[in-house]
Amino acid sequence: INLQPEDEHICLHSTALYPNWSIGSSPNLPAAYVSAVTAALIHQKPTALGIHWSVASDYTELDTLLRALNLGAYQRFSRLWFGRMLHEYKYVLLGAGAMLLLLLTYTYLVSKLVERRTRQLRVSLERENKTFQEAKAANERLLRMQRAGVVGQVSGLIAHELNQPLASIKLYARALQRASEAGTLTEAKMKEVLEEMRADADMASAIVDRVRQYAKGRDSGRQTLALSELAAKSIREFNRQTGSESGIVTRFNSRAIVYVNALEIELCIVNLLRNASEALTKQNIKHPKITVSIFEDAKRAELRICDNGNLSEEKLSLFNEPTQSDKSSGLGLGLQIVRGIVENHGGKISFSRNNVGGLSVLITLPLHEANHGKKAAENAHTNR
Template sequence: MLTVALLDTLINPFDSFDLYRTIRHLEKALPQYRWRTMTVSAAEARETIERDRPDFLFAPSGFVVTVGVEQSISAFRIATRKTRLADKAEASVGSAFVVRTSDGFRTLEALRGRAAGASLPSGVESWLAAAGEIAETGADPERFFSRVDFRNNAYPDVISSLLAGKIDVAVLPACLLETLVSQGLADGSDLTVVHEKSGGLDCRHSTALYPDVSLLAMVWAPERAVRDVTVELLSLAPSDDGFEWLTNVSFASVRSLMYRLQVGPYAYLRDMSFSGIVSRWKKEILAALALLLLLVANEFRLQALVRRRTQELRDAALEQRKTAEEAAKARARLALFERRSVAQQMSGMIAHEVNGPIGAVRTYGVVLKMAAVALRKGRETGDIEAVRRYEAALEEAASGIEHEAVRIADIVARVRAHAKHEAGRREPCAIATIVEKSLRVLGTECGPEDAACIDVTIEPGLTVSGDALELEILVLNLLRNALRVAGELPAGTSEPERRVSVRARRVETNTIRLEVANPCPNLSDRLVERLNRRTTELSVEICDESDGADTTAGSDARATPAQRGLGLGLSICRGIAESHCAALRFERRDDRVVAVVEFAALRAPSP
């Protein structure tokens, strides 16, 4: 059993006849189904359809759009009717403003303020199309006519009122006037259409055109029945009943008409009450409220963050004050420690650096005693040659003592200047001259034999900016350490293996490298690391007999206290190197340890 429902809002009375004729055609073409028809009131369509559950529904375009927008009924459109008088299915119906010819109305504007009559106000092919046309002219459809009398049917109710003079203009569905006149149901001799349009439909019409009746299938309709009805309906030839059914017909024009007139599914646009506004702008209002709530929550969050950050700043400021106070106390303790360290360093430097000149003075003193005794014996014996020789020796010894005394005074002056943080005078110093003077002093201290076992390789023209005496002390300390380690090698070590080398060369455009190398076969990487660590220490360590740390290049923890000395050599070398913006480090190359000092080369003067 298939139930087909028809809405009672079909404006054109002939539509019902045509649709029933279409249903009878389907009954003949599909005899496997039993057919039943029913009429549904548009006002109670939802309740009636839910209760009676028809399978198919013939409905005008206005109802189809309302169902599609509101989704109040679970149905889908399968076909739309097209009259053979229309060019397109989406432009098949419209309205016509029909007036009496004797009244002399020729334009739509002439009808303003007149009485009008129309069928149901919800019909697209009746009042809605006419209202849309009036709105297109810029007028208000609800105030354009003095009154509008709505009737259930266009024929005979509306057309009779016009012929009887009760209204001035009748709003009729397009093609209805021609049908009534052709069938002799109305006298059209005194009737005419105002604001007539041409094209799209072979009937007199005054408005835009819209889609005609559509067939809707309910979601519960049998699938095979929907398929069979759709196929048969689309196969219906226009010659059979003057209509054909098509799919893929746009209803955008009907939706636009209803939205512009604010009727049907868009009637809520007319409601300006609070509930109407909320209903119309529900999504936007909810989004605004959500945004406002988010802003309020963010404001509370920001205030909480500000309070927390402020407290953190207070805590940080308090901690900073505490840290500053502790740092001030630490600086005071450090200053006291530094003053003590300076006193220790000065005494150590004096003891370390003056030790060599004092030894030389003692040597010259012994020479003076020996020369004096020999001179006295020569005079007693009358040996003139011996007297001259020993007198020369006395003069040389006296000159040596004077030279060493001046050197001791200079060293003390330098130490005092260093203690007072006075910058020494800087002047160009030739590396070759510095090494030569250091070797001369070393020969006086240790003897010519030790100085002769040093190999010297100096590139010519190497010059740095600095204090000559400090650089001499730097080289002299490195040579002393190297000779001391070489002298501690086993007795069976050959002479070439004991030799110490001094090498100076330019490694880069602005860098001069001075290397002092001595043999040290038992030196480990750990000891080299300790040597390099000592050259970067900030404090001065004075090693006594209980200190097992070595401070000389190549000595180990088993060295005697006499071999370890005061432990100030590398500290003094480091201080001199840093004061000349140089770097001091130690490297192990095979069985030799190399003290490397890198200076910034002195730029040659511009011509």
């Protein structure tokens, strides 16, 4: 196949022949054939270039011995080879060593930096913990001060509010005693006076119970109520305490559902009515008039108490300092208690002069959430 026309070689061949090409024999080939072929090849004449056939010995066992003894061509890992490698690749090895040294130095510096930052973080955490403990202690001191303030306010509440029902009980008891001594005490009169005394005692008991709730830190006892009903009840209580049907005009344009403590709001309204009545009496107003109005908007209820007295700018400025009182028997705590109660309910209280020159007290309280939704639905229906 693809016979090459060359006279130079006696063997027929298909490809070009090159030097160092070998002819091998398998181990199971008979020795006579191997000898005959070998003799034929050796006796061929050399080529023009002097190339001729020769016999190559089997050096397998010798190669195996040299590899085992690590000699000759197999001496790669000897000391001589290691020295030659050091000499030939010294710059590469020096560079690798320098890189390794830099890496180790960097690792050391990073570890030192991490150690320093960790120490700083530990100190910062200790400082923060100390600050937290100090803040906690300060907060506890503040809570103690607040509790002390509440105790002071409650003490003022006791002195300011219990005085009226206790005085009424004292007067009723004295009236009963005098009527008994005069022989004019009837069963009907005794029953009437005893009912009034019981009402005053119930009022005092309610105040004491509220004080206990303050002292024990119990629930505020708030409930959903109509502000107009609280105002009407407060007016009746004020009239009962004063013993006369005073000329109080009511303008309740809304029920204004609020979430409040009934006793606290009643105390506020009675206090303000009492202050207005005493101010009108002190100013000798011929026709005293007190107006109680209730309004509401989308978010809040407004209760306004106005009188027709004569309020100067100087007197108006005193209401910003409620601990001051111009009454000889006053403790100067009434307005402070009212302000504290209103603000504790999330409301505000403000003082101004009305259009007739008297005092106008405005109390705003947040509407109850259920009333919010009802009011919004009514507004939406109106808009439609």
